[in-house]
Amino acid sequence: MTIPTEHLLILSLILVVIGVAGVLIRRNVIIILMSIELILNAANINFVAFSRQWNNLTGQIFGVFNITVAAAEVAVGLAIVIALFRNRETVNVDEMNLMKW
Amino acid sequence: MSLGLLTFYFFAALAVVGAVMMVTRKNAVHSAVYLVLTFVAIAAIYVQLGADFLFAVQVLVYAGGIMVLFLFVIMLVNLEEPRRYSGGRLHLGLSVALTLILFGMLATVFVKDAPVSSVAVTPMAEGNLQMVGWLLYRNYMLPFEVVSLLLLVAMIGAIVLGRPRA
Numbered sequence: 001m002t003i004p005t006e007h008l009l010i011l012s013l014i015l016v017v018i019g020v021a022g023v024l025i026r027r028n029v030i031i032i033l034m035s036i037e038l039i040l041n042a043a044n045i046n047f048v049a050f051s052r053q054w055n056n057l058t059g060q061i062f063g064v065f066n067i068t069v070a071a072a073e074v075a076v077g078l079a080i081v082i083a084l085f086r087n088r089e090t091v092n093v094d095e096m097n098l099m100k101w
Numbered sequence: 102m103s104l105g106l107l108t109f110y111f112f113a114a115l116a117v118v119g120a121v122m123m124v125t126r127k128n129a130v131h132s133a134v135y136l137v138l139t140f141v142a143i144a145a146i147y148v149q150l151g152a153d154f155l156f157a158v159q160v161l162v163y164a165g166g167i168m169v170l171f172l173f174v175i176m177l178v179n180l181e182e183p184r185r186y187s188g189g190r191l192h193l194g195l196s197v198a199l200t201l202i203l204f205g206m207l208a209t210v211f212v213k214d215a216p217v218s219s220v221a222v223t224p225m226a227e228g229n230l231q232m233v234g235w236l237l238y239r240n241y242m243l244p245f246e247v248v249s250l251l252l253l254v255a256m257i258g259a260i261v262l263g264r265p266r267a
Contacts, residue, residue, distance in 0.1 A: 024196035072255030079262035
């Protein structure tokens with residue numbers, strides 16, 4: 001049961017590209033945050049794949065740190081979404097133009 | 102083709118399908134549910150790679166905690182939107198073009214430099230959980246503490262930002 005590392009890298013590549021597409025084309029800021037989560041997960045797959053490739057657990061440790069950072073990011077991001085919704089009654093990125101000149 | 106490889110392809114396809122559906126669904130709740138599918142599929146791949154601890158963390162923190170947070174916020178701020186994509190046709194075309202360029206760049210690097218070809222994996226004598234715990238509390242003590250501080254800061258930040266105006 002050895003999965004080639006290349007196949008894991010291809011999976012991670014596909015997920016990153018889907019995530020970037022989601023960040024670029026979607027209008028709802030919550031879905032943009034979800035896409036960022038997807039990108040972080042794709043990076044995590046790479047960490048674990050190379051951890052297995054070199055038989056070294058450091059990659060998995062960094063995977064745990066990655067998940068922690070993702071949790072912190074999503075907590076602050078969603079708090080910003082709620083604060084913004086309270087002020088502007090919108091969750092669309094093209095209507096968030098308060099600091100745009 | 103071995104059963105393990107077949108299982109990997111199944112879960113990889115599941116992850117990709119979930120991701121595509123997440124980006125394209127109109128309803129944000131549907132997107133969140135498809136993202137849960139992707140996260141669970143990735144967790145299954147972690148099991149296949151022998152990363153038991155990351156599997157548990159992925160299911161508990163991502164599929165459990167983070168997605169509940171997402172669903173909660175969606176319920177709080179949900180608005181029915183006629184348009185799901187931002188900008189006009191130019192924006193959409195430019196975004197797709199940029200994404201394809203990124204894909205091409207990454208794929209080029211991959212094709213040029215990546216024949217890493219798998220080495221034979223020797224399973225570790227101790228369990229994965231034990232080894233990860235050992236490394237985390239011995240070699241990576243300081244990063245562990247710093248990351249816990251980051252979580253504290255994020256928690257305080259979320260409370261301050263989410264608090265109603267006095």
